[in-house]
Structure formats: structure tokens, C-alpha cells
Amino acid sequence: MPVSLVFDLDGTLVDSAPDLHYCTNILLGELGKPELDLKTVTGFIGHGVGPLVKQVLVQTGHAHIDRDLQTMTDRFIEIYAANPARFCKPFAGVLETLETLQSLGHNMAICTNKSFQLARLVVDAVGIDRFCPVLIGGDSLPERKPDPAPLYECMHRLDTETCIYFGDSETDAKTAKNAQMPFLLHTKGYRKTPAHALYHTASFDDWSQVVGILSSENICSKP
Structure with a gap:
């Protein structure tokens, strides 16, 4: 049977930065603070909504972060839930590649640090749900990436002992390394570290390359 595949969401399957940027600036407007640019907000992506909101508050000099963080995070979630895919879209070639992989018999899942609720809204809105019936969010387990437990849970739900993980960030690379996967x-995602400095088995900058990589290389035998 073809190897099972697990994908990160933000920066890997979808370009969600424009929506996160949009929602961040709505929150900042409500707080009477100046907007942040897209590049700054993109740099905060990858650890879930709570850490993103905390970094936004730090960046804008909020005076009572510990006191207000949960309230601000809850408000951000409300804003984002109302705008899950205003600008977000799959990266070029994602839908076509997932369709091909599905036709080849690969079972697929999504493993993200975004909350399950928000991830479900995004996945459904952009049409990826039909390819990836298994979704593990950042709040689905007590542990979150880079702990390998979410990846192991994906494997359990896919009923497989081996899989390949796809991601774009430092967190994803650490997760895969911790899982020995x-x-x-x-490489077109949201990482800050040079690609050569991150743990990876292979890399790609265009989703049209993925089927070829999986078919031409014995990926599962490599570290």
C-alpha cells in the first residue's frame, strides 16, 4: 500500500498569512493600536493563535500582556472564525497534487498547531477536506508540535506504522526530527531559517514536484 502522508496546514498547504494579517489588524484597531505589516505578522505564524496574539501584543507594546492575553486570544478567534478564508487559498498545485496522491492510494491527514475549530473552517472553505479526512489541531491533544505526539496520533488514525510528513517551518522540521520521520x-512557506540548516529528507518549492519526489526516491528509507 502507498505510504501515508501527513501535512502541516499554514505555509504548507495554504497561504493563510493574508487572513491572519487581516484579523490581526482588526484586533489592533479595536485596541486603538497601529497596524502591523504582512511580513511582521507572517513571522509570528507556526505556533498557534495564542503565541501569535502574544507576539502581536509584545510587538505593539501592550502594557498588560499576562492579564489580557486570554481575552485578546478569544477575541482574535472570534474575528478569525468570521473570516477563515477571506484571502486564504491553497498554494498553486496543491489541489491537483492531493487529487493525484489520493488516486494513487495515499491516505492523508493534516497536523497543525492551529486550533481544531479554526483549522476545520479553513480546510473546509478551501476544499482540502475531501482529501484529508483526518485532522489534528493544536488543541486536539495535551501536546502540540514540535512534540511528536500529534504526528503519532495522525498515524494511529490512519492505521499506519510509517508515514511522510510535509511542512514549511522550523517547528515542522523539529517535529519530524523528534518523530524520526x-x-x-x-520552501515557499513561512520559515526564517535557511532550508539547508533544517532537518529534511527532501525539499520542494512547487507542489507539482511532489508526486515525482515520492515516486523517484525511496523517501521512507532516508532520515
Whole structure:
């Protein structure tokens, strides 16, 4: 049977930065603070909504972060839930590639640090749900990436002992390394570290390359 595949969401399957940027600036407007640019907000992506909101508050000099963080996080979630895919879209070639992988018999899942509720809204809105019936969010387990437990849970639900993980960030690379799992790095995502410095088995900058990588290389036998 073809190897099972697990994908990160933000920066890997979808370009969600524009929506997160949009929602961040709505929150900042409500707080009477100046807007942040897209590049700054993109740099905060990858650890879940709570850490993103905390970094936004730090960046804008909020005076009572510990006191207000949960309230601000809850408000951000409300804003984002109303705008889950205003600008978000799959990266070019994602839907076509997932359709091909599905036709080849690969079972697929999504493993993200975004909350399950918000991830479900995004996945359904952009049409990825039909390819990836298994979704593990950042609040689905007590542990979250880079702890390998969410990846192991994906494997359990896919009923497989081996899989390949796809991601774009430092967190994803650490997760795959901690799980001792082959890792395909999407280099057009949100990482800050040079690709060569991150743990990965292979890399790609275009989703049209993925089927070829999986078929031409014995990925599962590589670290």
C-alpha cells in the first residue's frame, strides 16, 4: 500500500498569512493600536493563535500582556472564525497534487498547531477536506508540535506504522526530527531559517514536484 502522508496546514498547504494579517489588524484597531505589516505578522505564524496574539501584543507594546492575553486570544478567534478564508487559498498545485496522491492510494491527514475549530473552517472553505479526512489541531491533544505526539496520533488514525510528513517551518522540521520521520520541506512557506540548516529528507518549492519526489526516491528509507 502507498505510504501515508501527513501535512502541516499554514505555509504548507495554504497561504493563510493574508487572513491572519487581516484579523490581526482588526484586533489592533479595536485596541486603538497601529497596524502591523504582512511580513511582521507572517513571522509570528507556526505556533498557534495564542503565541501569535502574544507576539502581536509584545510587538505593539501592550502594557498588560499576562492579564489580557486570554481575552485578546478569544477575541482574535472570534474575528478569525468570521473570516477563515477571506484571502486564504491553497498554494498553486496543491489541489491537483492531493487529487493525484489520493488516486494513487495515499491516505492523508493534516497536523497543525492551529486550533481544531479554526483549522476545520479553513480546510473546509478551501476544499482540502475531501482529501484529508483526518485532522489534528493544536488543541486536539495535551501536546502540540514540535512534540511528536500529534504526528503519532495522525498515524494511529490512519492505521499506519510509517508515514511522510510535509511542512514549511522550523517547528515542522523539529517535529519530524523528534518523530524520526521522513520530512519534505516546502520552501515557499513561512520559515526564517535557511532550508539547508533544517532537518529534511527532501525539499520542494512547487507542489507539482511532489508526486515525482515520492515516486523517484525511496523517501521512507532516508532520515
